[in-house]
Amino acid sequence: MAEQKLPTRAEDFSEWYNQLVLKAELADYAPVRGCMIVRPYGWALWENITAALDSRFKATGHVNAAFPLLIPRSFIDKEKSHVAGFSPELAVVTHGGGEELEEPLVIRPTSETIIGHAYSKWIQSYRDLPVLINQWNSVVRWELRTKLFLRTLEFYWQEGHTAHATFEEAEFETRQMLDIYTDFAMNEAAVPVIPGRKSESERFAGADQTYSIEAMMGDGKALQSGTSHNLGQNFAKAFEIRYLDKTGALQHCWTTSWGLSTRFIGAMIMVHGDDQGLILPPRLAPYQLVIVPIFKSDDEKAGVMECAQRLRKELVAAGIRVKMDEREGQSPGFKFNDWEMRGVPLRLELGPKDVAKGSVVLARRDRPGRDGKSFVDQAGLATVVAQTLIEIQQALFRRALEFRKANTYEPADYGEFKTAVEKGFAFSWWCGGAECEASIKEDTKATMRCIPLDQPGGSGVCVDCGKPAKQKAIFAKAY
Numbered sequence: 361m362a363e364q365k366l367p368t369r370a371e372d373f374s375e376w377y378n379q380l381v382l383k384a385e386l387a388d389y390a391p392v393r394g395c396m397i398v399r400p401y402g403w404a405l406w407e408n409i410t411a412a413l414d415s416r417f418k419a420t421g422h423v424n425a426a427f428p429l430l431i432p433r434s435f436i437d438k439e440k441s442h443v444a445g446f447s448p449e450l451a452v453v454t455h456g457g458g459e460e461l462e463e464p465l466v467i468r469p470t471s472e473t474i475i476g477h478a479y480s481k482w483i484q485s486y487r488d489l490p491v492l493i494n495q496w497n498s499v500v501r502w503e504l505r506t507k508l509f510l511r512t513l514e515f516y517w518q519e520g521h522t523a524h525a526t527f528e529e530a531e532f533e534t535r536q537m538l539d540i541y542t543d544f545a546m547n548e549a550a551v552p553v554i555p556g557r558k559s560e561s562e563r564f565a566g567a568d569q570t571y572s573i574e575a576m577m578g579d580g581k582a583l584q585s586g587t588s589h590n591l592g593q594n595f596a597k598a599f600e601i602r603y604l605d606k607t608g609a610l611q612h613c614w615t616t617s618w619g620l621s622t623r624f625i626g627a628m629i630m631v632h633g634d635d636q637g638l639i640l641p642p643r644l645a646p647y648q649l650v651i652v653p654i655f656k657s658d659d660e661k662a663g664v665m666e667c668a669q670r671l672r673k674e675l676v677a678a679g680i681r682v683k684m685d686e687r688e689g690q691s692p693g694f695k696f697n698d699w700e701m702r703g704v705p706l707r708l709e710l711g712p713k714d715v716a717k718g719s720v721v722l723a724r725r726d727r728p729g730r731d732g733k734s735f736v737d738q739a740g741l742a743t744v745v746a747q748t749l750i751e752i753q754q755a756l757f758r759r760a761l762e763f764r765k766a767n768t769y770e771p772a773d774y775g776e777f778k779t780a781v782e783k784g785f786a787f788s789w790w791c792g793g794a795e796c797e798a799s800i801k802e803d804t805k806a807t808m809r810c811i812p813l814d815q816p817g818g819s820g821v822c823v824d825c826g827k828p829a830k831q832k833a834i835f836a837k838a839y
Protein backbone atom coordinates (compact mmCIF):
# COMPACT_ATOMS: atom_id res chain seq x y z
CA MET A 361 0.00 0.00 0.00
CA ALA A 362 2.92 2.34 0.64
CA GLU A 363 4.26 2.45 -2.90
CA GLN A 364 2.76 5.89 -3.57
CA LYS A 365 3.78 8.84 -1.48
CA LEU A 366 1.33 11.00 0.38
CA PRO A 367 0.88 14.63 -0.59
CA THR A 368 2.88 16.69 1.93
CA ARG A 369 0.98 18.28 4.78
CA ALA A 370 2.09 21.72 3.64
CA GLU A 371 0.78 21.05 0.11
CA ASP A 372 -2.67 19.77 1.02
CA PHE A 373 -3.34 18.86 4.64
CA SER A 374 -6.84 17.59 3.96
CA GLU A 375 -5.78 15.25 1.16
CA TRP A 376 -2.74 14.14 3.19
CA TYR A 377 -5.21 13.06 5.89
CA ASN A 378 -7.62 11.30 3.51
CA GLN A 379 -4.90 9.28 1.82
CA LEU A 380 -3.12 8.47 5.07
CA VAL A 381 -6.26 6.93 6.57
CA LEU A 382 -6.62 4.67 3.51
CA LYS A 383 -2.95 3.79 3.05
CA ALA A 384 -2.31 3.06 6.73
CA GLU A 385 -5.36 0.76 6.44
CA LEU A 386 -7.15 2.40 9.34
CA ALA A 387 -10.49 2.75 7.60
CA ASP A 388 -12.22 2.60 4.25
CA TYR A 389 -15.27 4.12 2.59
CA ALA A 390 -18.56 2.22 2.78
CA PRO A 391 -21.29 1.68 0.15
CA VAL A 392 -23.57 4.14 1.99
CA ARG A 393 -22.26 7.67 1.58
CA GLY A 394 -20.75 8.99 4.80
CA CYS A 395 -20.42 5.62 6.52
CA MET A 396 -17.07 4.18 7.49
CA ILE A 397 -15.53 0.73 7.57
CA VAL A 398 -13.00 0.55 10.38
CA ARG A 399 -10.30 -1.86 9.26
CA PRO A 400 -8.53 -4.22 11.69
CA TYR A 401 -5.55 -1.90 12.22
CA GLY A 402 -7.84 1.03 13.00
CA TRP A 403 -10.01 -1.13 15.22
CA ALA A 404 -6.95 -2.38 17.15
CA LEU A 405 -6.12 1.26 17.83
CA TRP A 406 -9.71 1.89 18.97
CA GLU A 407 -9.57 -1.18 21.23
CA ASN A 408 -6.52 0.27 22.98
CA ILE A 409 -8.33 3.59 23.38
CA THR A 410 -11.38 1.84 24.83
CA ALA A 411 -9.23 -0.19 27.25
CA ALA A 412 -7.46 2.93 28.52
CA LEU A 413 -10.75 4.75 29.06
CA ASP A 414 -12.74 1.80 30.36
CA SER A 415 -10.25 1.10 33.16
CA ARG A 416 -10.48 4.77 34.20
CA PHE A 417 -14.30 4.65 34.16
CA LYS A 418 -14.37 1.52 36.30
CA ALA A 419 -11.80 2.93 38.72
CA THR A 420 -14.24 5.78 39.39
CA GLY A 421 -17.20 3.49 40.09
CA HIS A 422 -18.87 3.28 36.68
CA VAL A 423 -20.35 0.10 35.19
CA ASN A 424 -21.15 -0.81 31.58
CA ALA A 425 -24.56 -1.72 30.14
CA ALA A 426 -26.25 -1.87 26.72
CA PHE A 427 -29.36 0.07 25.70
CA PRO A 428 -31.31 -0.43 22.44
CA LEU A 429 -30.35 1.02 19.06
CA LEU A 430 -33.98 1.94 18.30
CA ILE A 431 -35.76 4.70 20.17
CA PRO A 432 -39.45 5.63 19.90
CA ARG A 433 -39.68 8.90 17.93
CA SER A 434 -41.83 10.44 20.69
CA PHE A 435 -38.94 10.14 23.18
CA ILE A 436 -36.83 12.60 21.22
CA ASP A 437 -39.66 15.13 21.33
CA LYS A 438 -39.85 15.11 25.12
CA GLU A 439 -36.92 17.43 25.78
CA LYS A 440 -37.34 20.71 23.89
CA SER A 441 -33.78 21.75 23.10
CA HIS A 442 -32.81 18.12 22.53
CA VAL A 443 -35.39 17.77 19.76
CA ALA A 444 -34.36 21.11 18.25
CA GLY A 445 -30.71 20.10 18.24
CA PHE A 446 -31.07 16.57 16.92
CA SER A 447 -34.13 16.56 14.63
CA PRO A 448 -32.27 17.67 11.50
CA GLU A 449 -29.87 14.75 11.71
CA LEU A 450 -32.12 11.87 12.71
CA ALA A 451 -32.30 8.62 10.79
CA VAL A 452 -35.88 7.35 11.10
CA VAL A 453 -37.15 3.80 10.65
CA THR A 454 -40.70 3.82 9.29
CA HIS A 455 -41.11 0.18 8.23
CA GLY A 456 -40.50 -3.14 9.95
CA GLY A 457 -41.39 -6.66 8.90
CA GLY A 458 -42.81 -5.30 5.66
CA GLU A 459 -45.35 -3.05 7.37
CA GLU A 460 -45.49 0.62 8.17
CA LEU A 461 -44.87 1.15 11.88
CA GLU A 462 -47.51 2.78 14.03
CA GLU A 463 -44.85 4.96 15.60
CA PRO A 464 -41.63 5.66 13.69
CA LEU A 465 -38.42 4.71 15.45
CA VAL A 466 -35.23 6.70 15.38
CA ILE A 467 -31.78 5.16 15.28
CA ARG A 468 -30.12 6.61 18.39
CA PRO A 469 -28.16 9.80 17.73
CA THR A 470 -27.23 9.59 21.45
CA SER A 471 -29.06 7.80 24.27
CA GLU A 472 -30.16 10.37 26.87
CA THR A 473 -33.83 9.75 26.13
CA ILE A 474 -33.97 5.98 26.25
CA ILE A 475 -31.68 5.84 29.26
CA GLY A 476 -33.73 8.56 30.95
CA HIS A 477 -36.80 6.37 30.40
CA ALA A 478 -35.07 3.40 32.06
CA TYR A 479 -33.79 5.50 34.97
CA SER A 480 -37.30 6.74 35.70
CA LYS A 481 -38.22 3.11 36.39
CA TRP A 482 -35.07 2.14 38.26
CA ILE A 483 -34.70 5.11 40.58
CA GLN A 484 -37.15 5.52 43.46
CA SER A 485 -35.21 6.52 46.52
CA TYR A 486 -32.07 8.48 47.44
CA ARG A 487 -30.66 5.02 48.25
CA ASP A 488 -30.71 4.21 44.51
CA LEU A 489 -28.37 7.11 43.76
CA PRO A 490 -25.98 7.76 42.21
CA VAL A 491 -26.47 5.68 39.06
CA LEU A 492 -23.20 5.56 37.11
CA ILE A 493 -23.60 3.74 33.78
CA ASN A 494 -21.56 3.81 30.59
CA GLN A 495 -22.15 2.10 27.27
CA TRP A 496 -19.85 1.37 24.33
CA ASN A 497 -21.83 1.53 21.11
CA SER A 498 -22.31 3.28 17.81
CA VAL A 499 -24.75 6.07 17.00
CA VAL A 500 -26.08 7.62 13.78
CA ARG A 501 -26.29 11.30 12.88
CA TRP A 502 -27.21 12.23 9.33
CA GLU A 503 -24.20 14.44 8.58
CA LEU A 504 -23.96 16.11 5.19
CA ARG A 505 -20.24 16.71 4.91
CA THR A 506 -18.31 13.68 6.07
CA LYS A 507 -14.66 12.71 6.53
CA LEU A 508 -13.33 9.37 7.80
CA PHE A 509 -13.13 9.31 11.63
CA LEU A 510 -13.79 13.06 11.96
CA ARG A 511 -17.41 13.13 10.89
CA THR A 512 -19.29 10.07 9.69
CA LEU A 513 -22.96 9.10 9.66
CA GLU A 514 -22.33 6.26 12.05
CA PHE A 515 -19.51 6.48 14.56
CA TYR A 516 -18.31 4.48 17.53
CA TRP A 517 -18.01 5.94 20.99
CA GLN A 518 -18.81 5.56 24.63
CA GLU A 519 -21.60 7.47 26.28
CA GLY A 520 -21.72 7.76 30.04
CA HIS A 521 -25.04 8.60 31.72
CA THR A 522 -25.30 9.31 35.41
CA ALA A 523 -28.03 10.39 37.83
CA HIS A 524 -27.43 12.16 41.14
CA ALA A 525 -29.29 13.57 44.13
CA THR A 526 -27.89 17.09 43.94
CA PHE A 527 -26.61 19.67 41.49
CA GLU A 528 -23.23 19.64 43.24
CA GLU A 529 -22.81 15.89 42.78
CA ALA A 530 -23.74 16.12 39.10
CA GLU A 531 -21.30 18.98 38.58
CA PHE A 532 -18.56 17.02 40.37
CA GLU A 533 -19.22 14.06 38.06
CA THR A 534 -19.18 16.27 34.94
CA ARG A 535 -15.83 17.73 35.90
CA GLN A 536 -14.41 14.40 37.02
CA MET A 537 -15.09 12.91 33.58
CA LEU A 538 -13.56 15.94 31.87
CA ASP A 539 -10.45 15.34 34.02
CA ILE A 540 -10.42 11.68 32.96
CA TYR A 541 -10.57 12.65 29.27
CA THR A 542 -7.78 15.16 29.82
CA ASP A 543 -5.62 12.57 31.58
CA PHE A 544 -6.30 10.01 28.86
CA ALA A 545 -5.51 12.44 26.02
CA MET A 546 -2.29 13.71 27.56
CA ASN A 547 -0.88 10.53 29.09
CA GLU A 548 -2.09 7.80 26.71
CA ALA A 549 -2.42 9.59 23.37
CA ALA A 550 0.30 12.22 23.95
CA VAL A 551 -2.21 14.81 22.73
CA PRO A 552 -2.05 18.05 24.70
CA VAL A 553 -5.60 19.26 25.24
CA ILE A 554 -7.19 22.33 26.76
CA PRO A 555 -10.07 21.54 29.12
CA GLY A 556 -12.69 24.25 29.21
CA ARG A 557 -16.32 25.36 29.17
CA LYS A 558 -18.38 25.78 26.01
CA SER A 559 -20.44 28.86 25.25
CA GLU A 560 -24.23 28.61 25.24
CA SER A 561 -24.36 28.36 21.45
CA GLU A 562 -21.88 25.47 21.37
CA ARG A 563 -23.55 23.51 24.17
CA PHE A 564 -24.99 20.02 23.79
CA ALA A 565 -28.70 20.15 22.99
CA GLY A 566 -30.36 19.81 26.39
CA ALA A 567 -27.37 20.57 28.63
CA ASP A 568 -27.04 23.34 31.22
CA GLN A 569 -23.28 23.25 30.91
CA THR A 570 -20.95 21.59 28.42
CA TYR A 571 -17.24 21.07 28.99
CA SER A 572 -14.83 19.89 26.32
CA ILE A 573 -11.22 19.09 25.67
CA GLU A 574 -9.86 20.93 22.64
CA ALA A 575 -6.71 19.99 20.73
CA MET A 576 -4.71 21.76 18.03
CA MET A 577 -4.22 19.77 14.84
CA GLY A 578 -1.11 19.91 12.65
CA ASP A 579 -2.67 22.60 10.46
CA GLY A 580 -3.48 24.89 13.40
CA LYS A 581 -7.21 24.07 13.44
CA ALA A 582 -9.02 22.92 16.57
CA LEU A 583 -10.69 19.57 17.16
CA GLN A 584 -13.17 19.01 19.97
CA SER A 585 -11.91 15.69 21.29
CA GLY A 586 -14.29 14.77 24.11
CA THR A 587 -17.24 16.35 25.92
CA SER A 588 -18.86 16.19 29.34
CA HIS A 589 -22.31 17.67 30.00
CA ASN A 590 -24.12 18.71 33.13
CA LEU A 591 -27.73 18.16 32.03
CA GLY A 592 -29.19 19.80 35.13
CA GLN A 593 -32.77 18.58 35.67
CA ASN A 594 -33.77 18.95 32.00
CA PHE A 595 -33.93 15.25 31.15
CA ALA A 596 -35.03 14.33 34.68
CA LYS A 597 -38.09 16.55 34.22
CA ALA A 598 -38.79 15.38 30.67
CA PHE A 599 -38.60 11.70 31.69
CA GLU A 600 -39.78 11.97 35.31
CA ILE A 601 -36.57 10.68 36.83
CA ARG A 602 -37.44 11.26 40.46
CA TYR A 603 -36.45 10.03 43.91
CA LEU A 604 -37.71 10.29 47.47
CA ASP A 605 -35.17 12.18 49.56
CA LYS A 606 -34.36 11.48 53.22
CA THR A 607 -37.29 13.58 54.38
CA GLY A 608 -39.68 11.68 52.13
CA ALA A 609 -40.08 14.53 49.62
CA LEU A 610 -40.17 13.75 45.88
CA GLN A 611 -37.24 15.34 43.99
CA HIS A 612 -36.06 15.36 40.39
CA CYS A 613 -32.61 13.87 39.81
CA TRP A 614 -29.65 15.76 38.34
CA THR A 615 -28.10 13.98 35.38
CA THR A 616 -24.92 14.09 33.31
CA SER A 617 -23.65 12.58 30.08
CA TRP A 618 -20.17 12.40 28.57
CA GLY A 619 -18.64 10.94 25.44
CA LEU A 620 -15.47 10.30 23.48
CA SER A 621 -15.61 8.83 19.99
CA THR A 622 -13.59 7.38 17.09
CA ARG A 623 -13.12 11.04 16.17
CA PHE A 624 -10.25 10.92 18.62
CA ILE A 625 -8.37 8.71 16.14
CA GLY A 626 -8.57 11.63 13.72
CA ALA A 627 -7.04 13.85 16.40
CA MET A 628 -4.12 11.47 16.91
CA ILE A 629 -3.48 11.32 13.16
CA MET A 630 -3.52 15.10 12.74
CA VAL A 631 -1.52 15.87 15.88
CA HIS A 632 1.33 13.38 15.44
CA GLY A 633 1.47 12.42 11.74
CA ASP A 634 4.20 13.63 9.35
CA ASP A 635 4.76 13.60 5.60
CA GLN A 636 5.73 9.89 5.73
CA GLY A 637 2.45 8.95 7.38
CA LEU A 638 1.08 8.10 10.78
CA ILE A 639 3.04 8.30 14.04
CA LEU A 640 1.37 6.46 16.90
CA PRO A 641 2.01 7.08 20.58
CA PRO A 642 3.54 3.87 22.01
CA ARG A 643 0.94 3.50 24.77
CA LEU A 644 -1.90 3.14 22.24
CA ALA A 645 -0.11 1.71 19.17
CA PRO A 646 -1.44 -1.72 18.12
CA TYR A 647 2.17 -2.72 17.48
CA GLN A 648 4.84 -0.93 19.46
CA LEU A 649 7.68 -2.56 17.58
CA VAL A 650 7.93 -4.25 14.19
CA ILE A 651 10.70 -6.72 13.42
CA VAL A 652 11.95 -6.65 9.82
CA PRO A 653 14.25 -9.64 9.19
CA ILE A 654 16.77 -9.04 6.37
CA PHE A 655 18.37 -11.86 4.37
CA LYS A 656 19.26 -12.88 0.83
CA SER A 657 20.00 -16.64 0.78
CA ASP A 658 18.16 -19.51 2.47
CA ASP A 659 21.20 -19.99 4.71
CA GLU A 660 20.98 -16.40 5.90
CA LYS A 661 17.24 -16.72 6.33
CA ALA A 662 17.57 -19.68 8.72
CA GLY A 663 20.00 -17.85 11.00
CA VAL A 664 18.16 -14.52 10.92
CA MET A 665 14.71 -16.01 11.49
CA GLU A 666 15.86 -18.13 14.41
CA CYS A 667 17.35 -15.08 16.09
CA ALA A 668 14.32 -12.92 15.22
CA GLN A 669 11.92 -15.43 16.75
CA ARG A 670 13.97 -15.61 19.93
CA LEU A 671 14.01 -11.79 20.25
CA ARG A 672 10.29 -11.61 19.50
CA LYS A 673 9.57 -14.03 22.35
CA GLU A 674 11.71 -12.06 24.78
CA LEU A 675 10.02 -8.78 23.87
CA VAL A 676 6.51 -10.26 24.08
CA ALA A 677 7.38 -11.77 27.48
CA ALA A 678 8.36 -8.25 28.60
CA GLY A 679 4.86 -7.01 27.68
CA ILE A 680 5.79 -5.29 24.42
CA ARG A 681 3.36 -5.50 21.48
CA VAL A 682 5.43 -6.92 18.61
CA LYS A 683 4.74 -7.57 14.93
CA MET A 684 7.03 -9.82 12.91
CA ASP A 685 7.00 -8.87 9.22
CA GLU A 686 7.56 -12.20 7.50
CA ARG A 687 6.02 -11.21 4.18
CA GLU A 688 7.77 -12.94 1.26
CA GLY A 689 8.55 -11.08 -1.92
CA GLN A 690 8.70 -7.60 -0.38
CA SER A 691 12.03 -5.81 -0.04
CA PRO A 692 13.16 -4.51 3.37
CA GLY A 693 12.92 -0.98 1.96
CA PHE A 694 9.28 -1.53 1.05
CA LYS A 695 8.56 -2.87 4.52
CA PHE A 696 10.29 0.08 6.19
CA ASN A 697 8.10 2.52 4.26
CA ASP A 698 4.98 0.47 4.91
CA TRP A 699 5.44 0.47 8.69
CA GLU A 700 6.41 4.11 8.65
CA MET A 701 3.09 4.81 6.92
CA ARG A 702 1.32 2.85 9.67
CA GLY A 703 3.15 4.74 12.39
CA VAL A 704 4.71 1.87 14.37
CA PRO A 705 6.86 3.64 17.01
CA LEU A 706 9.92 1.38 16.74
CA ARG A 707 11.38 -0.76 13.95
CA LEU A 708 13.88 -3.51 14.64
CA GLU A 709 16.11 -4.42 11.68
CA LEU A 710 17.95 -7.71 11.86
CA GLY A 711 20.38 -8.99 9.19
CA PRO A 712 23.09 -11.70 9.14
CA LYS A 713 25.76 -9.23 10.30
CA ASP A 714 23.64 -8.17 13.27
CA VAL A 715 23.08 -11.80 14.21
CA ALA A 716 26.85 -12.41 14.09
CA LYS A 717 27.57 -9.34 16.22
CA GLY A 718 24.80 -10.08 18.73
CA SER A 719 23.14 -6.72 18.07
CA VAL A 720 20.13 -5.20 16.28
CA VAL A 721 19.30 -1.88 14.65
CA LEU A 722 16.49 0.10 16.26
CA ALA A 723 14.85 2.91 14.26
CA ARG A 724 12.53 5.45 15.88
CA ARG A 725 9.47 6.50 13.88
CA ASP A 726 9.37 9.95 15.47
CA ARG A 727 12.92 10.68 14.25
CA PRO A 728 13.12 9.45 10.64
CA GLY A 729 16.49 8.82 8.99
CA ARG A 730 19.91 8.25 10.52
CA ASP A 731 19.18 10.45 13.52
CA GLY A 732 16.67 7.98 14.95
CA LYS A 733 18.77 4.83 14.38
CA SER A 734 20.86 3.07 16.99
CA PHE A 735 22.76 -0.21 17.35
CA VAL A 736 21.68 -2.09 20.42
CA ASP A 737 22.97 -5.29 22.04
CA GLN A 738 20.59 -8.23 21.91
CA ALA A 739 21.36 -8.84 25.58
CA GLY A 740 19.03 -6.62 27.59
CA LEU A 741 17.10 -5.60 24.46
CA ALA A 742 13.67 -5.58 26.15
CA THR A 743 14.84 -3.04 28.72
CA VAL A 744 16.21 -0.71 26.05
CA VAL A 745 13.03 -1.06 23.96
CA ALA A 746 10.77 -0.34 26.93
CA GLN A 747 12.82 2.74 27.81
CA THR A 748 12.87 3.97 24.20
CA LEU A 749 9.09 3.62 23.96
CA ILE A 750 8.72 5.83 27.04
CA GLU A 751 11.05 8.39 25.44
CA ILE A 752 9.05 8.36 22.18
CA GLN A 753 5.82 8.86 24.11
CA GLN A 754 7.29 11.88 25.90
CA ALA A 755 8.88 13.29 22.75
CA LEU A 756 5.55 13.17 20.88
CA PHE A 757 3.78 15.01 23.67
CA ARG A 758 6.51 17.64 23.92
CA ARG A 759 6.53 18.23 20.19
CA ALA A 760 2.74 18.61 20.03
CA LEU A 761 2.73 20.98 23.00
CA GLU A 762 5.50 23.12 21.52
CA PHE A 763 3.63 23.27 18.22
CA ARG A 764 0.47 24.41 19.99
CA LYS A 765 2.33 27.05 21.99
CA ALA A 766 4.07 28.34 18.85
CA ASN A 767 0.71 28.66 17.10
CA THR A 768 -1.30 30.17 19.93
CA TYR A 769 -1.54 33.94 19.86
CA GLU A 770 -2.73 36.54 22.32
CA PRO A 771 -3.92 39.23 19.94
CA ALA A 772 -3.88 42.80 21.19
CA ASP A 773 -6.66 43.95 18.85
CA TYR A 774 -9.18 42.67 16.31
CA GLY A 775 -6.74 43.08 13.43
CA GLU A 776 -4.25 40.78 15.12
CA PHE A 777 -7.09 38.46 16.06
CA LYS A 778 -8.05 37.98 12.40
CA THR A 779 -4.47 37.07 11.48
CA ALA A 780 -4.21 34.73 14.49
CA VAL A 781 -7.23 32.57 13.61
CA GLU A 782 -5.82 32.09 10.10
CA LYS A 783 -2.76 30.42 11.62
CA GLY A 784 -3.83 28.81 14.89
CA PHE A 785 -5.54 29.59 18.21
CA ALA A 786 -6.41 33.08 19.37
CA PHE A 787 -6.48 33.25 23.18
CA SER A 788 -8.47 36.44 23.68
CA TRP A 789 -10.47 38.41 26.19
CA TRP A 790 -14.16 37.90 25.52
CA CYS A 791 -17.10 39.65 27.16
CA GLY A 792 -19.17 36.46 27.05
CA GLY A 793 -21.73 38.01 24.69
CA ALA A 794 -23.42 35.80 22.12
CA GLU A 795 -23.44 38.72 19.61
CA CYS A 796 -19.66 39.06 19.71
CA GLU A 797 -19.27 35.30 19.31
CA ALA A 798 -21.66 35.27 16.33
CA SER A 799 -20.08 38.27 14.64
CA ILE A 800 -16.60 36.77 14.99
CA LYS A 801 -17.86 33.53 13.45
CA GLU A 802 -19.56 35.36 10.60
CA ASP A 803 -16.52 37.48 9.86
CA THR A 804 -13.66 35.00 10.35
CA LYS A 805 -15.22 31.47 10.36
CA ALA A 806 -13.52 30.99 13.74
CA THR A 807 -15.65 29.66 16.59
CA MET A 808 -15.37 29.95 20.34
CA ARG A 809 -13.75 26.61 21.18
CA CYS A 810 -13.76 26.90 24.97
CA ILE A 811 -13.20 29.10 27.96
CA PRO A 812 -10.19 27.31 29.44
CA LEU A 813 -10.60 26.31 33.08
CA ASP A 814 -7.08 27.59 33.59
CA GLN A 815 -7.55 31.38 33.44
CA PRO A 816 -4.83 34.01 33.75
CA GLY A 817 -6.89 36.12 36.16
CA GLY A 818 -7.34 39.86 35.95
CA SER A 819 -9.48 41.49 33.29
CA GLY A 820 -9.23 43.02 29.84
CA VAL A 821 -11.39 44.24 26.99
CA CYS A 822 -13.42 42.04 24.64
CA VAL A 823 -11.59 41.47 21.37
CA ASP A 824 -14.79 42.16 19.44
CA CYS A 825 -16.82 44.87 21.22
CA GLY A 826 -14.17 46.44 23.44
CA LYS A 827 -16.34 46.15 26.56
CA PRO A 828 -14.81 44.94 29.85
CA ALA A 829 -14.13 41.18 29.90
CA LYS A 830 -13.31 38.94 32.83
CA GLN A 831 -12.44 35.76 30.95
CA LYS A 832 -10.20 34.65 28.13
CA ALA A 833 -11.42 32.23 25.48
CA ILE A 834 -9.89 30.15 22.69
CA PHE A 835 -11.13 31.09 19.23
CA ALA A 836 -10.11 28.99 16.22
CA LYS A 837 -11.25 27.44 13.00
CA ALA A 838 -12.36 23.93 13.81
CA TYR A 839 -13.07 20.50 12.34
Ligand SMILES: [Zn+2]
Nearest residue numbers: 791796822825
Ligand atom coordinates in the same frame (compact mmCIF):
# COMPACT_ATOMS: atom_id res chain seq x y z
ZN1 LIG B 1 -17.88 41.49 23.33
